Amino acid sequence: MEAASRRKIRVLVAKLGLDAHDRGAKVVARAYRDAGFEVIYTGLYQRPEAVAAAAVQEDVDVVAVSSLAGAHGVLIPQLIQLLREQGADDILILAGGIIPEDEVPALLEAGVSRVFGPGSDLDEIIEYTKVNVRR
C-alpha cells in the first residue's frame, strides 16, 4: 500500500541531434510534471548514446523523443537499438514533433509505441503514457 503510493512514473524527455527547438519538449515535460510524473530532461543536441545512457541510469519507464529537425528516421531507431543492447527494451518509446505522416509506420516498426504530432492533446499524451508504461 505504502509502496504503491511512492511509486512514480519516470520519463526521460529527449532531444536528439542538431535540433535546436525545445519549446514542445518543455511543454510536454511540464505537463508530465503537473500530472505527478518525475521528468528528466536531457537538454538539446544529444547523441543517441547519451540518451540511452541517461535512460538506463535514471531507470525511466518512458523515453519521449521530441523531433523537429527531420532526423528522427535515423536517430530514433539508433536509440532504440542502443536501449535493446543494454537490456532496456521494456522502456516505452514515444515520439512527437514534426514527423510526416508517411514516416510514422517506419518509426512504429522500429519500436516507437506512438507518435504524437502537432496539436496533440496533452491530456491524451499523459493518459496514453499512464496506460502503456510496461512496469
Next chain:
Amino acid sequence: MTAQQRAAELFARLSAGDRRALARGITWVENGAEEATALMRLAYPLTGRAHVVGITGPPGAGKSTLVDRLAMELRGRGLTVAIVAVDPTSPFSGGAILGDRIRMQRTLTDPGVFMRSLAARGHLGGLSPATGEVVGLLDAFGFDVILVETVGAGQSEVEIMALAHTTCVVLIPGMGDEIQAIKAGILEIGDVFACNKADREGADRTVSEIEMMLDLGHMGRPGINRWSAEPADGAAGGAVPPASDAALRRLDRTGHHTADELAGAAGHMTHAAEHVAARHGTANPGDVSWRPPVLKTVAKDGQGVAELADRLAEHLSFLKETGRWEARREQDAAQRVQALVSEWAARIALSRARAAGDYARLVRQVAERRLDPYSAADEILKHHGGR
C-alpha cells in the same frame, strides 16, 4: 519469485557490475519497494569505501556545472565517480522536472561515471528521503567518489553534512553582506568553499567575507594544519599565529568597529573556536586541525577545479589521519540503527493499533479534545509497542 529472491538476483547482477541492475535497485529504494530492505541488507557489507562529497549552495550558484567539471577532473585522476543530484518536487502535483543532467554533458557516456537524478519528494533539508540508501548502493557498486548535489539550498538545508564526509559549499559573488556570512546554517557546514563564477565582479569581496567568517572559528592556514608539539621560536603551540588575531586586525582595518565591538568580537571568537573544535580540530600542540579553504572557481571553463579536487582529497586525508573517518563510521552506524528502530517500531505499533481499532478511537478522542495526543501515543506504545 519472492521479494527476497528478486533482491538476491538483482544484487548478484549489481555486484557483477551491471549498471542497469544498479539503476533498478536505486528505483526500489526510492519507491520503498518490498525488495528494497532485502537488497540493502545484501549491499551493506560492501559499503563504507567511497568518499562521499556533498555539493551544496543556493540555486543558480553553478553546482551542477561544477559537479560535471569535478567529475571530469576526478576521472582524469583515475577515479570512478557516481553523481546523485537532487531537485525539488512540485508541492502541488508531486511531479518534478529534474534538470541537472542538462549541465552534466561532459561525462554522460563515460562508463566510469554514473549519474542519477532524484526528486526530493516532499522532503525538506536539501536531500530526498532515500538519498542515504542510494549513496549506499553506489558505494556498494564500487565507485571511488560519490558526489551528492543538494537541492538549491538557502540557509538551513544542512542535512548533507550528516551524509557526506566532505561538504563543499558553493557560493557566488555579490551574494550579500557580512551579516549573511555570519549567519548560522549552510555557511557553517562547509569543509571547502568554492566561490564560483569568480570571473564576475565582487568575487574577491565574497572570498574575503567567507575568509573573515572562517577566521572567527578556525586557526591556522587553509587545509591541514599540523601543530608542532614543541613551541617554535618561543611562541606557544607552534609557528602559526592564532587566526583570531589576524581576524581582529582585519575587522579593525575596516574602520567600522568601536573598541567595544572589537572586544566583543574577540569574545565571540573564543566561543566560536570552542564550538568548532569538535568538528575541525583544536590547535593544541601536537594536534592536527582543518581550516576550510576558500577557492575561486569558474565552473563553465574549468578554472579552479583541479585545486578543488586537491582540497577534497586533502580533507579526506585529514579525516583518515585524525581518526575522524573511523569515528564517523561508528556515528553513522548508530544513527542508522536508531533511525530504523524508530521507523520500524512506529510502523509496527501503528499497524497493530489500527488492526485493534484503538488507533481510530484514540485519534477521535484527541480530535474532540477529550484526550491529549501525548496520552494517546503513550497508550498506543503501551499496548502495541512490544514485540
